[in-house]
Amino acid sequence: MRRVLIAGNWKMNMLSADGTALAAAVAAGSGPQPSCDLLICPPATLLHAVLDTVGKTALPDRPVSVGGQDCHADASGAHTGDIAAEMLADLGCSHVIVGHSERRAGHGERDAEVRAKAEAAHRAGLVAIVCVGETEAERDAGQAHTVAAGQIEGSLPEGATATNTVVAYEPVWAIGTGKSATPDDVAGMHRHIRGLLPEADAMRILYGGSVKPGNAAELLALEDVDGALIGGASLKAEDFLAIAATAA
Ligand code: 13P
Secondary structure: OOOEEEEEEOOOOOOHHHHHHHHHHHHHOOOOOOOEEEEEEOOHHHHHHHHHHHHHHOOOOOOEEEEEOOOEOOOOOOOOOOOEHHHHHHHOOOEEEEOOHHHHHHOOOOHHHHHHHHHHHHHOOOEEEEEEOOOHHHHHOOOHHHHHHHHHHHHOOOOOOOOOEEEEEOOHHHOOOOOOOOHHHHHHHHHHHHOOOOOOOOOEEEEEOOOOHHHHHHHHOOOOOOEEEEOHHHHOHHHHHHHHHHOO
């Protein structure tokens, strides 16, 4: 019932030549009968080129969606350097990541702002990928479930549905560290999160944090894991597609 979503978050990586080559390789290699949805989220500078590349390379029955990594809550205005959800939609993006822990930590984003950004995504017709996850200190203090619950409650807007929202559980200590959460921990957390969601049976919950071709199969096999949000391994088409293949 919940179709698997394999999403690549390129973060602040790739210049135009490498980025378009990566997008072309992902689009060309996405398999004859895709059993999952594929999404790539390049940096804003490459959205136009990546959308163009994917449009030219992907076959109609093997679409690859393109999303932004962040958006501003307002539709327009005096916000130097920011990008409105409407601008992403205007380019042809279908998704936007909001509340990534790197933005929560590096830009001081709090739940209320993340919620406003998710609302902006919905207003613009985009699917919001709302990220939550505890730090190592919070985990060590036994607060992982409480922290995730607080972030879900604070970051998910009123109008969130299974169609316009995806939740990504990304424990901060597992991001870029090579230290993925154990399948038991992920299973428990995803079950906990599902119990807090609107349209809980249908809303997709992705796991993120050091997902690689070698550990993807056991994580994606878990009942409440509906896909992955992948950082480092999404920068190599081979690895990204190998992860997607484990979802088959
Ligand atoms: P890594 O896959 O590099 O751990 O990054 C995960 C992530 O932050 C995706 O948004």
